Amino acid sequence: MDQIICDVAIIGAGPAGLAAAVETSSKGLKTVIFDKMKKTGGLRDGGIGPFAVESFVQEQQYVDLSREQAFNYLMEFTHWTTDARLVSEYINMSADTISWLSNFGIRFESASAYYKGGKETQHNFNFMGKSIAQVLTEQATQHGTTYYLGTTVERLTKEHGTITGFTGVDADGNAFSVKAKAVIVATGGFAGDNEMVRQVGYTKDVDIMYTFEMDCTCGDGLRMIWDVGGKKAPMMLDTYVGLTKGYGGPMGTAPALACLRQPVNVMVNQKGFRFMREDLCSNPGYTGNAVHHQYRGCAVAILDENLYQLYQKENAAAPLPSMEIDPEAMKDMPPREPQPFERFNGIPMDVILRNAIADGSKDFFIADSLEEFAEKAEIPFVTLQETLAEYNQMCDLHEDNIFHKKPKYLKRIDGPRYYGARFFCDTYGGLGGVQINYRAQVLDQEEEPIPGLYCAGNDANTIYGGSYPFYLCGNTSSFALNTGRMAGKSICKELGKE
Numbered sequence: 001m002d003q004i005i006c007d008v009a010i011i012g013a014g015p016a017g018l019a020a021a022v023e024t025s026s027k028g029l030k031t032v033i034f035d036k037m038k039k040t041g042g043l044r045d046g047g048i049g050p051f052a053v054e055s056f057v058q059e060q061q062y063v064d065l066s067r068e069q070a071f072n073y074l075m076e077f078t079h080w081t082t083d084a085r086l087v088s089e090y091i092n093m094s095a096d097t098i099s100w101l102s103n104f105g106i107r108f109e110s111a112s113a114y115y116k117g118g119k120e121t122q123h124n125f126n127f128m129g130k131s132i133a134q135v136l137t138e139q140a141t142q143h144g145t146t147y148y149l150g151t152t153v154e155r156l157t158k159e160h161g162t163i164t165g166f167t168g169v170d171a172d173g174n175a176f177s178v179k180a181k182a183v184i185v186a187t188g189g190f191a192g193d194n195e196m197v198r199q200v201g202y203t204k205d206v207d208i209m210y211t212f213e214m215d216c217t218c219g220d221g222l223r224m225i226w227d228v229g230g231k232k233a234p235m236m237l238d239t240y241v242g243l244t245k246g247y248g249g250p251m252g253t254a255p256a257l258a259c260l261r262q263p264v265n266v267m268v269n270q271k272g273f274r275f276m277r278e279d280l281c282s283n284p285g286y287t288g289n290a291v292h293h294q295y296r297g298c299a300v301a302i303l304d305e306n307l308y309q310l311y312q313k314e315n316a317a318a319p320l321p322s323m324e325i326d327p328e329a330m331k332d333m334p335p336r337e338p339q340p341f342e343r344f345n346g347i348p349m350d351v352i353l354r355n356a357i358a359d360g361s362k363d364f365f366i367a368d369s370l371e372e373f374a375e376k377a378e379i380p381f382v383t384l385q386e387t388l389a390e391y392n393q394m395c396d397l398h399e400d401n402i403f404h405k406k407p408k409y410l411k412r413i414d415g416p417r418y419y420g421a422r423f424f425c426d427t428y429g430g431l432g433g434v435q436i437n438y439r440a441q442v443l444d445q446e447e448e449p450i451p452g453l454y455c456a457g458n459d460a461n462t463i464y465g466g467s468y469p470f471y472l473c474g475n476t477s478s479f480a481l482n483t484g485r486m487a488g489k490s491i492c493k494e495l496g497k498e
Contacts, residue, residue: 073469232435
């Protein structure tokens, strides 16, 4: 068996593992990274942009948010069920990480909020440049980091209570072992593992229709840590609401998704009842939770021909699902040539729906009557009729006295044609499973650090308390980057390389 000897061995070459490698290798520690994929970067090369508070980007935009405010929000959001010291360390490091990345050549266009009412914490990359993964890979390489890609790590090695390395199989099927002074596990979560997804309350292909192609993130890092005595931590899926499998990819039905997930539309469950404020639809966390807890774990959005024509009128720029369209303001827009909701090839929503239906989908609907719509959507017609009658009455009164949807979004649904689709929960990834402290050390059953073992990124992300806090966006990629740096800095301190 071939043996690799190093100071720091990292399992996972995503943003967390790469950030850790830059920290350790830049201090002269011999660092190696292993990943079963054949490239660095993980799933999305670092996402859209990381969270930070009090960064230089926010200062330039005069963003009014302090670290104290962000800390209090996150702790209150989770009802203080998360590790406050870890949350504090994460927030306090976040601005420095933006500067750290900027020093490597990462360009940030702006800090933005995910939806109206949120705070500008997501630091958006300039996608004309290199990705975070590319930049961090280059930085780590410059400092001597070695990569073993296409390799599978199978188990950690524990000697006298200390983690001393691991064993695995390389790209050619040959067994190998690693001897290291410190090991960092950063394998990206568990969303690709059906059983783990089931354990947190979902069923893939039933409740969860789209997982950003996460078959590679199947919880192997979690199992390795649990096997050596690491304490299990709460696990969750980072969910949002999307369309049915085969059409719910990031851009597959973007215009349909945008049109169908507007706050003016009506959302009902399979029993035919409204169950939420539709004007909260721009918050994927709220909507995902609400939809998942309905009968069959899904919901149906409904709009009529009048609303569809209104959206066509507005849509020169194809608004994103996170944008709120004010129908009253749209009425006063100057006349111009109507432009349909478009995806990148210019196909309007109704054509997309018709194509999906022609392909055999049972989750997209066009109907010339409400009764026909109910039949196609498998919703009891009488209940749906009563629900819309109740809703239309509230529209006439300009008051939703049930869920308190904002009056400006109350618009009658009368036909004559009806459009709709069935929505399910999708997921950005699986989070949590391993308990760490604010130094990214893995804790044992007595909540003492396991010597030599660290964890970063999705595997250790327990700071949301069950739902992604979209009020402060950019957290998942930021948590990966910052806990990777925490792990790297902790190891440098432990090995006398500060």
